[in-house]
Amino acid sequence: MSSTSKRMRLAMVATAGTVATFAAVGSAYAVDGPQPIVGGEIAHTADAPWAIQMSNVNSPASSGEYCGGTLVAANKVVTAAHCVEGTSTSEWTAVQGRDDLNDSSTGKESKITDIWYDPAYGNGAHDVAVVTLATPFDGVATLPLNQDTSVGESGSTATVYGWGDTEGTGPADTFQKVDVPLMGDATCGSAYGGEYVGTGEICAGYDEGGKDSCQGDSGGPLVLGGKLIGVVSWGNGCADAGNPGVYSEVATYYDELTAQIG
Known part of the structure; x- marks a missing residue:
């Protein structure tokens, strides 16, 4: 890679x-530095x-x-x-x-x-x-695993969770979450070309950036409808415009x- x-x-x-x-x-x-959830809000493990x-x-x-x-x-x-x-x-x-x-x-x-x-x-x-x-x-x-491979194309808003520094958008080493819309394979493929694998990955974020998972969040949950739909994997930078976060697609695996x- x-x-x-x-x-x-x-x-x-x-x-x-x-x-x-x-x-x-x-x-x-x-x-x-470790740069987990960017642009999110304080979350509580009692709720997750x-x-x-x-x-x-x-x-x-x-x-x-x-x-x-x-x-x-x-x-x-x-x-x-x-x-x-x-x-x-x-x-x-x-x-x-x-x-x-x-x-x-x-x-x-x-x-x-x-x-x-x-x-x-x-x-x-x-x-x-x-x-x-x-x-x-x-x-x-x-948390149950999602089995529906169409979810990544749904345009729904999912939530990603993690701990740590936040590029100045929140406290360090503290559990946080951020809502990110699912963007679909065409958008993700346009952003990342051949590095994005449509069968096995989904991506989420905003065209303008500002909200994303980041370093330190790897392996963490992307959740929609009470199910694990994605696993934090990679991205180009964090919360940068035109560079959504990429997640392993749980339904594929x-x-x-x-x-x-x-």
Whole structure:
């Protein structure tokens, strides 16, 4: 993938990888900073209990903030392949129910015991993964997967959730959300050309920009009608005019994800 145009939405400008990879991009993080939800509003995990924050021990953020995810079963979290590719289970802690990542007295935590990501990832789209929790989040509401592949063309307004810095549009390390209209494959293909994969990706945003997911939101949920329709994947910049956010289309990978969720 082209790193100049296809900017994965991790907590730093890099693909997930080994400790050496994290160290190598440390200066990039210092310049760009983690830039999650842009132009959104404060949200509460009590209203979106299935939203999961994925902390990584190698994150330069003091909170460990690195990626997002969605609780789809008591012990299963859907996230992005580019978050977990090349990482080990020991690096991760899943956090549920914590609005402010700096308040460790709130919410639940679990280590993870298994990582699966789509084996076709890296050949265009397929940016989906499932991790297994060591300690299930029993009693927490889960979010069902969308199966309707026509949703991306509907023009409906979906909501994306995440934590972190906001390019100055909100407080850092705080759970936020933003509403973004689905733009359809033709618009997304016009914006990104061959890098956008219509079968397997959907995109959302505004022609004028201003509202978007961003770095640190990778793997997090795009939600419509009470279902997970997308997984935060990539974009050119964040909330820039003419460059919508791109999400893995859950309906495309429904069978693969369901097989892993059990």
